[in-house]
Amino acid sequence: MVELVSIFLNSVFAGNILLAYFLGMCSFVAVSKNIDTAIGLGFAVVFVLTVTTPVNWLIFHGLLAPGALAWAGLPEVDLSFLKLIVFISVIAAMVQAIEMIIDRFSAALYAGLGIFLPLIAVNCAILGGSLFMVEREMSFIESVVYGFGSGVGWLLAITAMAAARIKLRYADLPSGLEGFGITMIVTGLMAMAFMLFSGITM
Amino acid sequence: MKLTRTKAFKTFADPAWYDNPINMQMLGICSALAVTVQLKTAFVMTLAMTFVVSMSGLIISLMRRIIPGNIRIIVELAVIASLVILADEFLKAYFYDISKLLSVFVGLIITNCIILGRAEGFALSNPPHLALIDGLGNGVGYGSVLLSVAFIRELFGSGSIFGFSVIPESAYAAGYEDMGIMMLAPAAFIIIGLMAWVQKYLANSRKS
Amino acid sequence: MSDTAKSILFALGMCIVCGLLLTAAATGLQKRQEQNRITDRQKNILYTVDLISRDKQYSPEQIVEISENNIRKYQVTPSGKIVSPEEAGGKQTLPIYVYVDKDQIRAYIIPIESQGLWGKIYGYMALEADGSTIAGFTVYQHSETPGLGGEIDKRWFQENFEGKKIVDQNGNFVAIQVAKGDVEKQVPEEKKSHYVDGISGATLTGKYLSQGIEKTLSRYEPVSLCFRKNRLRCRLQETEPAQDEK
Numbered sequence: 001m002v003e004l005v006s007i008f009l010n011s012v013f014a015g016n017i018l019l020a021y022f023l024g025m026c027s028f029v030a031v032s033k034n035i036d037t038a039i040g041l042g043f044a045v046v047f048v049l050t051v052t053t054p055v056n057w058l059i060f061h062g063l064l065a066p067g068a069l070a071w072a073g074l075p076e077v078d079l080s081f082l083k084l085i086v087f088i089s090v091i092a093a094m095v096q097a098i099e100m101i102i103d104r105f106s107a108a109l110y111a112g113l114g115i116f117l118p119l120i121a122v123n124c125a126i127l128g129g130s131l132f133m134v135e136r137e138m139s140f141i142e143s144v145v146y147g148f149g150s151g152v153g154w155l156l157a158i159t160a161m162a163a164a165r166i167k168l169r170y171a172d173l174p175s176g177l178e179g180f181g182i183t184m185i186v187t188g189l190m191a192m193a194f195m196l197f198s199g200i201t202m
Numbered sequence: 203m204k205l206t207r208t209k210a211f212k213t214f215a216d217p218a219w220y221d222n223p224i225n226m227q228m229l230g231i232c233s234a235l236a237v238t239v240q241l242k243t244a245f246v247m248t249l250a251m252t253f254v255v256s257m258s259g260l261i262i263s264l265m266r267r268i269i270p271g272n273i274r275i276i277v278e279l280a281v282i283a284s285l286v287i288l289a290d291e292f293l294k295a296y297f298y299d300i301s302k303l304l305s306v307f308v309g310l311i312i313t314n315c316i317i318l319g320r321a322e323g324f325a326l327s328n329p330p331h332l333a334l335i336d337g338l339g340n341g342v343g344y345g346s347v348l349l350s351v352a353f354i355r356e357l358f359g360s361g362s363i364f365g366f367s368v369i370p371e372s373a374y375a376a377g378y379e380d381m382g383i384m385m386l387a388p389a390a391f392i393i394i395g396l397m398a399w400v401q402k403y404l405a406n407s408r409k410s
Numbered sequence: 411m412s413d414t415a416k417s418i419l420f421a422l423g424m425c426i427v428c429g430l431l432l433t434a435a436a437t438g439l440q441k442r443q444e445q446n447r448i449t450d451r452q453k454n455i456l457y458t459v460d461l462i463s464r465d466k467q468y469s470p471e472q473i474v475e476i477s478e479n480n481i482r483k484y485q486v487t488p489s490g491k492i493v494s495p496e497e498a499g500g501k502q503t504l505p506i507y508v509y510v511d512k513d514q515i516r517a518y519i520i521p522i523e524s525q526g527l528w529g530k531i532y533g534y535m536a537l538e539a540d541g542s543t544i545a546g547f548t549v550y551q552h553s554e555t556p557g558l559g560g561e562i563d564k565r566w567f568q569e570n571f572e573g574k575k576i577v578d579q580n581g582n583f584v585a586i587q588v589a590k591g592d593v594e595k596q597v598p599e600e601k602k603s604h605y606v607d608g609i610s611g612a613t614l615t616g617k618y619l620s621q622g623i624e625k626t627l628s629r630y631e632p633v634s635l636c637f638r639k640n641r642l643r644c645r646l647q648e649t650e651p652a653q654d655e656k
Binding site: 280283292294298387 | 413416417420421424425428431432435436439442443446447449450551553556557558
Binding site for chain 1: 234235236276279280283284286287290291305306309310312313314315383386387388389390391392394395396398399400401402403404405406
């Protein structure tokens with residue numbers, strides 16, 4: 001249990017998927033201009049990461065990992081080189097499926113999240129989550145917690161950034177620094193602040 | 203006709219400097235920064251990225267008349283993903299030490315927005331040789347930013363360039379210390395922000 | 411042909427071409443990748459006993475050659491006996507590498523497997539033939555945060571371990587701990603030889619690594635004890651691995 005809590009805290013703070021691993025930058029820069037859209041996209045990322053990371057875990061350990069096909073009488077087969085292409089297809093398919101399910105059952109949620117879902121399929125934070133899960137040899141439960149934690153970390157970072165950018169609108173910046181330049185510098189300062197959480201011990 | 207006026211040159215130079223993919227289009231910075239602690243990893247990443255973006259441009263441009271419109275994105279993704287896997291497997295086989303340092307970031311080239319953007323926006327509507335050159339230009343532009351960030355981080359963070367120490371021992375003896383912050387993530391964000399500032403400032407003053 | 415059928419056919423064609431191409435590439439390169447993994451581990455084993463320098467580059471052939479000339483692989487039984495892999499058979503044994511120079515055991519190297527902050531940490535620790543002094547330590551695989559816990563693969567951290575003791579003055583096993591900060595400032599004088607400098611900002615990595623090393627060392631404690639108490643006996647067994655202990 002303690003391990004799970006520490007995985008969660010670490011994926012939110014010190015090992016934040018955006019601020020420490022630079023994943024999901026494209027949509028982070030593009031969408032943080034508006035706080036409502038930022039929060040919407042943030043929740044969509046939490047949702048998709050929490051679903052795709054464990055699903056990819058099942059697929060990797062059930063089909064692709066070395067020896068995973070033993071149940072089919074093929075213990076020698078190692079398909080792990082296919083993980084990139086399989087993961088990206090699974091993510092695209094899952095996003096599509098989630099979009100359809102939400103559309104069918106909750107019109108309110110669809111109105112809120114729907115437009116962000118297609119954007120997410122190419123968000124590197126999602127693929128990164130799955131790849132790190134393999135790299136770090138997580139168990140199934142850990143992959144659920146890690147997916148959820150990374151999503152929450154990303155949500156926290158983009159919300160904070162969107163809030164900071166509202167203030168930045170009134171700042172008198174030197175020519176050329178506005179927009180992308182200052183966003184990156186603020187992100188850097190935020191990354192420093194998040195690193196301070198690395199001292200948390202359980 | 204001067205070299206700088208040819209279509210091919212423009213195709214190369216536009217992405218490499220004028221519309222540099224990192225600073226101007228804000229694309230593709232995802233996987234770029236994590237590998238900039240050392241020049242060596244940044245350099246290999248640049249090569250991998252250039253290979254994928256130019257080859258995917260070439261292949262997609264060659265197939266542009268036969269790809270059915272309704273599944274073109276997935277076809278593009280399949281081509282890109284296959285090329286990335288090839289690059290990854292190749293690195294693991296021939297540059298094992300570096301591939302260990304790059305870990306998952308080679309794989310994340312797939313989700314790099316530049317590549318899909320170039321495939322969709324350029325290769326689908328241009329002949330193969332231009333698509334290839336456009337890819338190379340994008341690779342060089344991407345690489346120049348990546349390598350500059352890596353240069354600054356490695357020089358100030360570990361006092362070396364490509365792994366060779368360049369800060370003299372006497373400087374350390376006189377009290378000089380490597381900047382630990384350069385090795386950490388925040389430094390990459392701040393450097394890229396400052397670089398975007400300089401490039402935008404120059405672009406602004408060129409216009410006026 | 412309808413558009414849908416054409417799309418499906420095209421997609422199928424793509425799948426087959428990509429699949430074949432990738433499988434061919436992966437199978438073709440697999441042997442080399444596997445060889446790389448093995449060489450990388452051998453290299454790390456050699457680092458722990460300073461047989462090769464970290465400053466120089468070595469070709470894979472050189473690594474294999476140095477490794478074959480100096481390092482022998484054995485198994486350790488739960489009672490601390492060193493036996494050859496064939497002899498161990500299916501019995502519960504642990505792998506051990508022995509550095510032999512002129513028929514003398516210089517050091518023995520044990521594989522370290524530890525929980526990390528994110529994933530497993532794998533490495534090697536070499537102990538000198540006195541069974542209590544650490545000769546070297548390396549990490550060859552980990553997934554800690556770069557710049558923080560990731561520092562465990564840096565030289566300064568690993569060289570930290572050299573010369574530390576895993577037993578106290580009275581000869582009791584105490585393992586080795588990663589301190590929270592500098593050993594000089596944080597650890598009382600009499601315990602300094604059992605602590606190494608920690609990494610700032612990576613307290614948890616240090617904690618997990620300490621636990622992992624302690625667990626591994628205590629599993630290998632019987633063989634360390636044998637080296638400590640009875641050097642000659644261990645050496646004799648080693649030079650003739652097939653011979654059974656009376």
